[in-house]
Amino acid sequence: MDRFADRVALVTGAAQGIGAATARRLAAEGATVAVVDLTAERAGPVVDEIVAAGGSAIAVGCDVTDPVAVDAMVDRVVTDHGRLDILVNNAGITRDNLLFRMPADDWDAVLRTNLSSMFHCCRAAQPHMVPARYGKIVNLSSRSALGNRGQVNYAAAKAGVQGLTATLAIELGPYDINVNAVAPGFVATSMTAAVAARIGVDPDEHRRQVAERTPLRRVGQPAEIAAVIAFLASDDASYVSGQTLYVNGGAR
Known part of the structure; x- marks a missing residue:
């Protein structure tokens, strides 16, 4: 497939995990991809x-x-590259803790990285997308937006992503710009492995425990989330906007 032939895409947090998988998927379908991470050296291997x-x-x-x-x-x-057609806002961090143990700095860091960064990127992209009357923006939310113990900062940020997405779809829709969000459940990445390590659980055992309570009886893989992002970034999803699509193996 060449759904993204002649398209230019920008993916943040793309040095690993879901971001890297998304960059690979868009490039495999013909896009020129700006692989964005904190440093160019981190993005280089992808x-x-x-x-x-x-x-x-x-x-x-x-x-x-x-x-x-x-x-x-x-x-x-x-x-x-002369244009910007696709923006995938994926950059994110976790600083998990219960409310009474959470420093204000950890609240601020997660809101800044997981929510405010998307505002900055969307605001910077729209002056290029609006005159072109074309654009696809996909923001990464999370199942944690529904609430998750020990993640008051992350849950608040990811819920905010859904509000940001719905509002930008209203504002940018008249210019033929689609804005959607993807909310993954548990995905096997270095970030989720680090979460397991912080709570003193072996990452493989943690994944096994999550899989047991997931209807599909397994955890997600980055490439599976990238496939959904690619759909929303494509013209196949031309009449989809303002939506948050949960990709979580059927978890409730």
Whole structure:
């Protein structure tokens, strides 16, 4: 498939996990992908994989919590490639703790990285998408948006992503820009492995426990989330906007 031939995509937090899988998937379907992470060096190995497979990608370093840096990063991508068609806001961190143990700095860091960064990236992208009357924005939310013990900061940020998505769909829809969100359940990534380590559980055992209470009896893989993101970023989803799609193996 070449659903993204001649399209330019930008994926944040793309050095690993869901972001890396998304960058690979978009490139495999023809997009030129800006693989964005905190430093270009971190993004480099994913770019090397894409290029080795015959795709087109560049590594871009950017602190997406810094609006000035975001503006410069988006301007660079558009200057180098002439356009920006797809924005995938994936960058995120966790700083889990119960409310009474959570420092204000950990609240602020998660809200800044997981929510405010999306505002900065969307605001920087829209001046390029609006005149083109074309754009696909996909934001990463989470099942934790429904509430999850020990994640008051993460849950609040990911719920905010859904409100941001619904509102931007209303504001940008008249310019033929689709804005949607994906809310994964448990996905086997280095981030979820780190969460397991912090609570003193072996990552494999943690995944097994999650799989037991998931209707499909397994955890998700980054490539499965990337496939849904790719659908929402494609013209196959041309009449889908303002939605949050939960991808969680049937969990309730």
